[in-house]
Amino acid sequence: MAASTTETKEQILTVAERLFAEHGFTGTTLRNVVSEARVNLAAVNYHFGSKEELFRAVVARFARPVVERELRLLSELKSGSELPSIEALLRAVVQPSLEILSEGEDTRLVRAKFMGRCRTEPEPIQSIAYAEFAVATEMFLDMFQRVLPEQPRSQLGWKFDLVISALVRVLMEAGKPYALLKTTRPEDIEAATQQLVAFLSPGMRT
Amino acid sequence: MAASTTETKEQILTVAERLFAEHGFTGTTLRNVVSEARVNLAAVNYHFGSKEELFRAVVARFARPVVERELRLLSELKSGSELPSIEALLRAVVQPSLEILSEGEDTRLVRAKFMGRCRTEPEPIQSIAYAEFAVATEMFLDMFQRVLPEQPRSQLGWKFDLVISALVRVLMEAGKPYALLKTTRPEDIEAATQQLVAFLSPGMRT
DNA sequence: TTTTCTGTCAAACGTCCGTTTTAATATTAA
DNA sequence: TTAATATTAAAACGGACGTTTGACAGAAAA
Numbered sequence: 107m108a109a110s111t112t113e114t115k116e117q118i119l120t121v122a123e124r125l126f127a128e129h130g131f132t133g134t135t136l137r138n139v140v141s142e143a144r145v146n147l148a149a150v151n152y153h154f155g156s157k158e159e160l161f162r163a164v165v166a167r168f169a170r171p172v173v174e175r176e177l178r179l180l181s182e183l184k185s186g187s188e189l190p191s192i193e194a195l196l197r198a199v200v201q202p203s204l205e206i207l208s209e210g211e212d213t214r215l216v217r218a219k220f221m222g223r224c225r226t227e228p229e230p231i232q233s234i235a236y237a238e239f240a241v242a243t244e245m246f247l248d249m250f251q252r253v254l255p256e257q258p259r260s261q262l263g264w265k266f267d268l269v270i271s272a273l274v275r276v277l278m279e280a281g282k283p284y285a286l287l288k289t290t291r292p293e294d295i296e297a298a299t300q301q302l303v304a305f306l307s308p309g310m311r312t
Numbered sequence: 313m314a315a316s317t318t319e320t321k322e323q324i325l326t327v328a329e330r331l332f333a334e335h336g337f338t339g340t341t342l343r344n345v346v347s348e349a350r351v352n353l354a355a356v357n358y359h360f361g362s363k364e365e366l367f368r369a370v371v372a373r374f375a376r377p378v379v380e381r382e383l384r385l386l387s388e389l390k391s392g393s394e395l396p397s398i399e400a401l402l403r404a405v406v407q408p409s410l411e412i413l414s415e416g417e418d419t420r421l422v423r424a425k426f427m428g429r430c431r432t433e434p435e436p437i438q439s440i441a442y443a444e445f446a447v448a449t450e451m452f453l454d455m456f457q458r459v460l461p462e463q464p465r466s467q468l469g470w471k472f473d474l475v476i477s478a479l480v481r482v483l484m485e486a487g488k489p490y491a492l493l494k495t496t497r498p499e500d501i502e503a504a505t506q507q508l509v510a511f512l513s514p515g516m517r518t
Numbered sequence: 519t520t521t522t523c524t525g526t527c528a529a530a531c532g533t534c535c536g537t538t539t540t541a542a543t544a545t546t547a548a
Numbered sequence: 549t550t551a552a553t554a555t556t557a558a559a560a561c562g563g564a565c566g567t568t569t570g571a572c573a574g575a576a577a578a
Contacts, residue, residue: 111525129434132338136566146527151567153525226432228335264492265511267485268478275477279470286470305471308514320555342536352557357537359555521578531568538561545554 115153117143120213123164127220131161131231162234165224168206168217169238175202176242180249189253192310196303199246200273204299207280207290214290215281222278225270243270254310269306276302321359323349326419329370333426337367337437368440371430374412374423375444381408382448386455395459398516402509405452406479410505413486413496420496421487428484431476449476460516475512482508 121143125134136157140147154160179198183190190198203221207214224235243266250262257265276298279285287298327349331340342363346353360366385404389396396404409427413420430441449472456468463471482504485491493504 114525130336130338132336133434135564137564146525147566148527148568149525157566228339260490261507263490264482264485267490268481268511271477271481272474275474276470279473284466284469284473301467304518305474305515308518309511312510312514341534343534352555353536354538354558355556363536519578521576523576524574526573527571529569529571531566533565533567535564536562539559541557541559543554543556546552548549548551 111153114145114149117145118150118153118160119164119167122160123168123213123220124216126161126164127216127223130223131157131227136160158231158234161231164220165235165238168220169235172202172206172221173239173242175205177245180242180245183249190249192253192307193303195246195249195253196269196307196310197299199269200302201299203273203277204287204295204302207277207287208292208295218277218280222274225274250310265310269310272302272306320351320355323351324356324359324366325370325373328366329374329419329426330422332367332370333422333429336429337363337433342366364437364440367437370426371441371444374426375441378408378412378427379445379448381411383451386448386451389455396455398459398513399509401452401455401459402475402513402516403505405475406508407505409479409483410493410501410508413483413493414498414501424483424486428480431480456516471516475516478508478512 118139122134122139125138125142128134136150137147139160140150150157150160154163176198179202183194183198203218206217206221209217221235225232227235247259247262247266250266251257251259254262276286280287280290282288286301288294324345328340328345331344331348334340342356343353345366346356356363356366360369382404385408389400389404409424412423412427415423427441431438433441453465453468453472456472457463457465460468482492486493486496488494492507494500
């Protein structure tokens with residue numbers, strides 16, 4: 107046998123992402139993962155070391171591109187001659203996460219759900235995902251502070267937290283009949299982005 | 313021994329509520345519960361039947377009073393001569409949940425966290441809590457539809473979902489240093505209620 | 519070829535899980 | 549006091565968990 111190393115690892119990562127998304131960390135067993143991935147049980151510990159490190163690997167694989175895109179959008183906003191609008195800033199927060207939905211074929215809804223799940227896992231699992239986004243979060247908060255200097259930092263703190271909370275909820279509910287995001291067609295994603303930004307921006311401004 | 317029946321049951325419910333809140337359903341073991349509650353392992357299955365039915369009992373104990381209060385506030389709004397404002401309606405949604413924080417002594421933050429946890433548990437656990445609130449949710453949605461007749465029902469649907477999402481987030485973060493709700497003093501709760509309503513209402517109106 | 523390294527596999531490790539059983543004990547009612 | 553019932557207690561049930569082991573096969577290097 108001995109299929110290429112990356113093939114087995116990717117297979118495990120993909121299945122684990124879906125099961126973690128659906129059943130959470132403690133609700134997912136390595137035996138379920140390897141059974142669906144059609145690899146041997148020992149392969150997980152061989153390639154990743156432990157269940158928790160497998161989770162870290164799943165988080166890293168999907169979070170890195172999102173954070174990268176967030177920071178790129180943010181630096182574009184910064185390089186402009188004038189301060190961005192609340193709407194533009196919120197769009198930079200929301201768009202990268204929603205756009206991952208237009209990527210894979212059948213994996214996209216899983217991605218969204220996994221990201222949502224990360225934020226609601228009990229500690230210490232939650233911190234693993236939090237750490238990946240911490241830098242971007244802080245930079246966005248700094249930018250909001252510049253755009254809304256009259257609001258105290260603490261207030262912007264909980265408001266931004268609620269913004270992320272709404273984004274995560276949209277991701278987790280994506281695909282359900284009454285959700286904001288019903289399909290993954292690019293025009294639906296764009297429409298949902300606009301509606302979400304419109305829903306959140308007046309509250310940020312208050 | 314043989315302490316009064318209700319004493320043992322209440323003891324189990326209280327400890328279980330905290331552990332479920334902190335570690336989720338699958339992350340909580342009955343052995344942890346009975347150890348902290350200082351009762352025998354078999355007592356759980358004797359009094360409640362199973363782990364899942366214990367969870368149901370915890371949900372029912374805290375959800376019933378909240379729903380009752382929600383419906384009372386809602387019927388007060390309905391009995392008025394004119395349609396309520398968005399702010400008044402949102403307050404009726406948010407207030408009962410936030411007010412449970414002013415009840416117990418050390419149990420209040422646990423209550424809040426448990427309610428938040430319920431909403432983020434993987435299925436089929438999530439449905440248990442959802443069922444307790446389903447009737448009130450539907451009635452609130454009907455009322456929003458009457459106040460905002462120009463918005464399609466589907467739009468009100470996801471907006472209301474995001475409102476609950478924000479409420480739950482506030483409850484789960486309560487007590488943390490940068491949270492909206494830092495203490496459980498009545499005046500802090502009232503202030504947080506006002507700020508949350510102010511943050512959400514313009515988005516509902518759009 | 520021989521050797522070395524990498525990856526796979528079946529099997530087993532010890533531990534903890536939810537639940538059940540069996541016996542003893544306290545409470546209640548006759 | 550006695551019989552019936554309700555509750556506690558200790559122990560064990562079978563099963564599932566994450567992890568480790570050691571034998572084995574293919575590829576790469578010598």
